[in-house]
Amino acid sequence: MCGIIGYVGKASAAPILVEGLRRLEYRGYDSSGIAVSNGSSSIETRKKSGRLVNLKTLLSTEPAVGNCGISHTRWATHGEPSDANAHPHLDQSGRLALVHNGVIENYQIIKGRLLKQGHVFQSQTDTEVLAHLMGRSYDASTETDPQKRLVKAVRESLKQVTGTYGVAVMHADVPGFLVGARLGSPLVVGLGKGENFLASDVSAIVSHTTNAIYLQDRDLVYITEDDFTVENFDGDESAYEVSQVEFTAEAAEKGDYPHYMLKEIFEQPTSIQNAFRGRLIDDQASAILGGLGLTPRELRDIERIVLCGCGTASHAAMVGEYMIEHLARIPTEVEIASEFRYRNPPLDKNTLAFVISQSGETIDTLAAMREGQRKGHRVLGIVNSVASTIARESDGGSYLHSGPEIGVAATKSFTSQVTVLALLALLLGRMRHLSVDYGQRLLKEIRELPAKVEKILEQTDYIREIALKYIDAPGMLFLGRQFNYPTALEGALKMKEISYIFASGHAAAELKHGVIALVSESVPSVFIMPRDSVYDKNVSTLEEVKARKGPVIAITTEGSTDLERIADDVIYIPEVTECLSPILAVIPLQLLSYHFAVARGCDVDKPRNLAKSVTVE
Ligand code: AGP
Secondary structure (H helix, E strand, O other): OOOOEEEEEEOOOHHHHHHHHHHHHHHOEEEEHHHHHHHOEEEEEEEEEEEHHHHHHHHHHHOOOOOOEEEEEOOOOOOOOOOOOOOOEEOOOOEEEEEEEEEOHHHHHHHHHHOOOOOOOOOOOHHHHHEEEEEEEEEEEEEEHHHHHHHHHHHHHHHHHHEEEEEEEEEOOOOOOOOOOOEEEEEEEEEOOEEEEEOOOOOHHOOOOEEEEEEEEEEEEOOOOOOEEEOOOOEEEOOEEEEEEOOOOHOOOOOOOOOOHHHHOOOHHHHHHHHHHEEEEEHHOOEHHHHHHHHHHHHOOOOOOEEOOOOHHHHHHHHHHHHHHHHHHOOOOEEHHHHHHHHHHOOOEEEEEEEEEOOOOOOHHHHHHHHHOOOOOOOEEEEEOOHHHHHHOOOOOOOOOOOOOOOOOOHHHHHHHHHHHHHHHHHHHOOOEEEEEEHHHHHHHHHHHHHHHHHHOOOOHHHHHHHHHOOOOOOEEEEHHHHHHHHHHHHHHHHHHOOOEEEEEHHHHHHHHHHHHHHHHOOOOOEOOOOOOOOHHHHHHHHHHOOOOOOOEEEOOOOHHHHOOOOEEEEOOOOOHHHHHHHHHHHHHHHHHHHHHHHHHOOOOOOOOOOOOOOOO
């Protein structure tokens, strides 16, 4: 996915556009650029491959002056990261500039037509083709009003393309005027005082305004410094709602932390609290999730549950599967969203589907939701980003209330997703066989989670020492059983995505079925083994690794000092009921991967090849 900002107002656009890109760099950071109109009927563009600092350096020697502009930070889809492929892209005349988040699937056909008409392209991107299409439509138009002419050109061009887009467009003939449109990629209008904004994510503009319009698919908007109009692709006025952004600019900043990822790891006592705040019902020894929009009868009639997600969200879903089946005895299965959308699984009318997504924009998860809905199923969302596409299009659901998660590696969203799934399992269980006593015990334990997480976070320096001890490891194994098999998968994903070493997660008993061939003195095995129903089995597996000289890092419950005899390193977590243990056990894994990656000089907030949310296929 990419980051887009547009600004029109009285201030100099370039500093606002660049500052907005800094806040959006987590969305993609292969290259960046800006285009500014200075009112003298020309557009100045500046763009550079690599990190944002390269663009800032260019602007310091070649400033772009004007109070209307657009900017972009890129995660490459078509064409390698390069100056030429960086956005904004210009049309043939050089008077129309465009930034785009998404994929134009039929760009090659359109490009072929334009080449025959003599168009010359400077890049390999699909976006430049769209810019030329709009420019050609603008130049051929008989409309005399340049604002209407640009709006018509954008609308007509978008009707010719297939794919996904969030775009911001400007033209030298109409300084102080921007056009935006979206289909499949988010776009937000920020309403300021004497200035207005376009952005792919509110975090880019929240320091300027908290009044936001989250555009819907097929919305087209045009803005000046003191006005805006929202239409649909047929040119009719489109309904919109002005929302208040629920977080402050500070929440989207690193504060005193060196990285967003570390800040978000340390926010988990609060974010977990936010996930269950107002949702625990003591007198019923149960939980409430108001956003589900299901009656008690409908909840009781559920006979099967499907949980869909990608990456970390799918790991949270797997923990949810164990929790729901353990507490509510409802058959539950997890589907990787990209598989679900093509697998055409049989779902009956008493199946309830959930999609889980931090960003609420992941294209595969969005497609899985739409596929379930297409077949008449109610699909609920467990989402962090308010007013995101999944949040808006799902048939109800629950927000995580974690606050913005900027680090590419998901951390607080995982523990909040698991917390919400625990509430769902408790709610469903207490409608079936779960006793009052067990329900009350779970409520107590859920309330105690934030303090227990705090206690684990105090070990960050100790965990950093362990990371340094294995800094040269070429790979790492993560092993867990039952509720902590998904935790092992999550620990492996954290490690590989920010430190770039090979790391894999396994159900611990699978070690004997091939995985143990990977055990060697240079490859540490991380055992997630709280003192639970399978603890002794994990001890046996740990012994098998040690018998082959494999180093072992064990994560276990305080008091299990017997492990110090056999494991090379032991990290203790507080006692907690088995089904909630992944919420605690994952914290040491987050810290281990963070410190390991930092020590290896990796950019933990912007790991190579990745972006925070995958909004393109
Ligand atoms: C996890 O650390 C990764 N950033 C990635 O696997 C992520 O969980 C996945 O892309 C899903 O994102 P979502 O929760 O925003 O849908």
